[in-house]
Amino acid sequence: MIGTIVKREILDYLKSAKFQIGLVVTLVIAVVATAINIQDFKLRQQDYTAAREEMKGNKYEVLIYRPPQVLSVLVQGKDRVLGSKASLTTLTIPDRLTGYMGSRGAERQRSLSGFGSVDFAFVVRVILSLMVVFLAYNAVSEEKSFGTLKLALANPVPRHHLLLGKGLAGLAIVLGSLFIASTASVLLMLVQPFIVLAGSDVMRILNLVAASALYLIAFYALSLFVSVLVNRPSTALMILLQLWIILVVIYPHLGVDIAENFFRLPGDRELSAMKQAAFQPYEAEFNKVRDAYRYKGDRSPETGRRYFELQALESQKSHEVDLDFGRQLTRQMRLAQNLCLLSPAVLFDRMANRYARTGLDEYERFMQGLARYWQTKYLGLQKLRYEDLKAYQKAEVPAFDYPTERTAEAWIATIPQGLILCLMSLILFVLAYAAFLKKDVR
Amino acid sequence: MSKQNLILKADDLSKRYEDGVLALDHLNLEVRAGEVYCLLGANCAGKTTAINLFLNFIPPTTGTCYINGIDVTKDPLEAKKYVAFVSENVMLYGNFTARQNLDFFAKLGGKTALSKDAYYQVMRRVSLQEKAFEQRVKTFSKGMRQKLGISIAIIKDAPAILLDEPTSGLDPKAAEEFLEILQELKSEGKAIFMSTHDIFRAKEIGDRVGIMKEGRLVLERTREELQFEDLIKIYIDYMKSEPLTA
Numbered sequence: 001m002i003g004t005i006v007k008r009e010i011l012d013y014l015k016s017a018k019f020q021i022g023l024v025v026t027l028v029i030a031v032v033a034t035a036i037n038i039q040d041f042k043l044r045q046q047d048y049t050a051a052r053e054e055m056k057g058n059k060y061e062v063l064i065y066r067p068p069q070v071l072s073v074l075v076q077g078k079d080r081v082l083g084s085k086a087s088l089t090t091l092t093i094p095d096r097l098t099g100y101m102g103s104r105g106a107e108r109q110r111s112l113s114g115f116g117s118v119d120f121a122f123v124v125r126v127i128l129s130l131m132v133v134f135l136a137y138n139a140v141s142e143e144k145s146f147g148t149l150k151l152a153l154a155n156p157v158p159r160h161h162l163l164l165g166k167g168l169a170g171l172a173i174v175l176g177s178l179f180i181a182s183t184a185s186v187l188l189m190l191v192q193p194f195i196v197l198a199g200s201d202v203m204r205i206l207n208l209v210a211a212s213a214l215y216l217i218a219f220y221a222l223s224l225f226v227s228v229l230v231n232r233p234s235t236a237l238m239i240l241l242q243l244w245i246i247l248v249v250i251y252p253h254l255g256v257d258i259a260e261n262f263f264r265l266p267g268d269r270e271l272s273a274m275k276q277a278a279f280q281p282y283e284a285e286f287n288k289v290r291d292a293y294r295y296k297g298d299r300s301p302e303t304g305r306r307y308f309e310l311q312a313l314e315s316q317k318s319h320e321v322d323l324d325f326g327r328q329l330t331r332q333m334r335l336a337q338n339l340c341l342l343s344p345a346v347l348f349d350r351m352a353n354r355y356a357r358t359g360l361d362e363y364e365r366f367m368q369g370l371a372r373y374w375q376t377k378y379l380g381l382q383k384l385r386y387e388d389l390k391a392y393q394k395a396e397v398p399a400f401d402y403p404t405e406r407t408a409e410a411w412i413a414t415i416p417q418g419l420i421l422c423l424m425s426l427i428l429f430v431l432a433y434a435a436f437l438k439k440d441v442r
Numbered sequence: 443m444s445k446q447n448l449i450l451k452a453d454d455l456s457k458r459y460e461d462g463v464l465a466l467d468h469l470n471l472e473v474r475a476g477e478v479y480c481l482l483g484a485n486c487a488g489k490t491t492a493i494n495l496f497l498n499f500i501p502p503t504t505g506t507c508y509i510n511g512i513d514v515t516k517d518p519l520e521a522k523k524y525v526a527f528v529s530e531n532v533m534l535y536g537n538f539t540a541r542q543n544l545d546f547f548a549k550l551g552g553k554t555a556l557s558k559d560a561y562y563q564v565m566r567r568v569s570l571q572e573k574a575f576e577q578r579v580k581t582f583s584k585g586m587r588q589k590l591g592i593s594i595a596i597i598k599d600a601p602a603i604l605l606d607e608p609t610s611g612l613d614p615k616a617a618e619e620f621l622e623i624l625q626e627l628k629s630e631g632k633a634i635f636m637s638t639h640d641i642f643r644a645k646e647i648g649d650r651v652g653i654m655k656e657g658r659l660v661l662e663r664t665r666e667e668l669q670f671e672d673l674i675k676i677y678i679d680y681m682k683s684e685p686l687t688a
Contacts, residue, residue: 001549001550004546004549004550004554005550008538008546011537011538011542012537012538015537015538146533147529147531147532148533148534148535150497150499150527150529151527151529151532151533151534151547151591151594152547152550153497153499154497154522154525154526154604155522155547155550155551155552155598156519156520156523156550156551157519157522157550158519440499440500441499442490442494442499442500
């Protein structure tokens with residue numbers, strides 16, 4: 001019985017203009033966006049390689065570049081907006097990245113960035129979720145208003161079979177559309193000679209598709225629930241579109257605004273004052289040693305080392321303030337995220353950015369790697385300048401590397417979001433089920 | 443007529459809605475195999491409520507409906523195996539062809555292994571044009587949809603058929619064709635229960651005719667009795683009479 005219902009529902013969807021138009025629009029946008037993002041990634045990759053080669057020789061001001069993430073082709077996230085260049089000196093451990101990798105080709109391509117933010121994640125978050133709403137808003141409401149529901153239930157069909165059949169068919173169509181869109185995007189990536197996907201990247205893509213599926217299922221369950229509750233299809237569509245705007249657009253911004261007002265963060269001036277205060281106890285000694293070393297000609301190794309140590313200490317203290325600011329910022333961000341826990345779009349974004357390594361987490365990881373590099377490798381090199389100038393001159397700039405997040409770690413980190421989406425879908429399906437059992441079908 | 447032939451039975455059936463309206467007031471009626479029962483009445487007289495109760499779309503406040511001896515409230519799925527339904531305005535799946543609609547509802551009714559020819563035969567029987575068999579239903583006129591609706595009832599081959607004002611809105615020719623089909627079904631032994639406003643056709647086809655007013659069955663006549671009475675006058679007199687006291 002369920003098979004008959006599923007088959008009919010699927011056929012009905014496939015024959016409907018809304019599905020055909022929705023699928024074509026989804027495919028076109030997914031393919032065009034991926035093609036543009038692939039070219040953008042290619043330019044950024046070339047810039048990254050060239051920039052690294054050019055800056056190898058400078059030992060005092062070491063420039064570190066954040067590599068573009070290959071999966072940013074699918075999920076741009078914050079990969080571009082957070083900057084990609086860090087300049088390390090004895091005086092600074094950068095608290096944030098600046099600029100792009102010089103004024104290179106990709107920067108000139110920024111005129112495309114308006115479309116650059118349209119990526120596979122956008123297709124899922126906006127286009128496919130809207131398609132789900134348009135597919136499911138009349139799943140029950142139209143049958144009720146048309147009278148086909150009454151005709152169907154005049155037969156020995158348990159109501160839950162009817163709803164289950166509709167649910168399964170709707171999910172098959174939604175997941176099928178997702179599969180087609182994601183396959184097209186990934187295939188387009190794979191045919192590019194400069195894109196090489198590692199096994200972990202493939203796993204991340206699979207996780208991304210799974211997260212997309214959970215997101216769309218949540219919207220399908222919501223649409224089905226509203227369709228069961230409301231008898232008029234036009235009313236159901238209106239309600240669902242309003243809910244979509246609230247959940248995808250308004251609610252996430254509201255969460256950020258509330259969090260920003262709740263957690264007031266210090267401004268640049270306050271931060272600067274805090275940094276000065278942190279170094280205050282050493283200020284007098286620093287001034288004395290600096291004057292002796294730089295202006296009074298005291299070039300003894302002890303003075304030089306102490307001058308270097310105090311410079312490093314100032315950077316360290318400044319970095320501690322930055323770290324504290326970062327922690328507050330993280331708390332603010334977490335609050336915003338927690339306030340938005342009921343938005344499937346926010347949950348999906350967090351998962352997608354994590355899998356694509358284009359979110360704040362990956363950025364933080366890079367910045368921590370940078371701080372570690374400064375402490376463990378860069379300072380060691382600079383110390384040589386004061387201890388053994390010849391060795392310093394011979395030494396090469398140590399290579400920078402940072403441990404990227406493993407796929408399993410990313411997966412574990414996104415379990416809460418995945419569980420919330422699952423739970424959300426389950427609750428909405430149960431509510432739809434309970435409402436359908438009691439629905440007046442007259 | 444033997445007790446065994448009893449297919450539809452309403453036993454002291456009442457329905458009061460949540461808003462307090464008494465839609466059906468102690469209805470008692472029986473429809474036997476090979477019998478057509480026409481229920482006449484104005485709008486809101488309780489005709490459709492009676493059908494909704496037989497189909498278990500709403501629970502009765504008191505009383506019981508039986509289909510083929512099965513208590514509809516206690517075992518609705520079993521009871522629905524023995525009843526087919528044709529609504530006032532048959533709406534089907536517009537993107538599907540007539541045959542696909544027939545196939546779907548036949549399967550819901552438990553007929554899972556019917557051939558294309560079987561569907562075509564049923565559609566021919568109700569005089570649906572051949573070219574319409576594989577046409578999408580959204581292009582169909584109301585008459586064509588009603589014919590397809592009765593095809594669905596025929597293919598289910600249930601002993602009881604409930605029809606809720608099936609000829610309403612049909613042109614005279616289509617309505618006549620529709621009644622001819624009902625006559626055939628009656629001769630095959632189906633118990634037919636039809637609510638209608640159409641006094642002429644009720645008199646023409648009904649073996650028994652009931653008149654409902656404000657939820658009550660106020661009069662019931664057999665075909666034989668109606669040979670000596672003017673059904674139209676009786677009906678109009680009832681409609682004009684004072685409201686019934688609750």
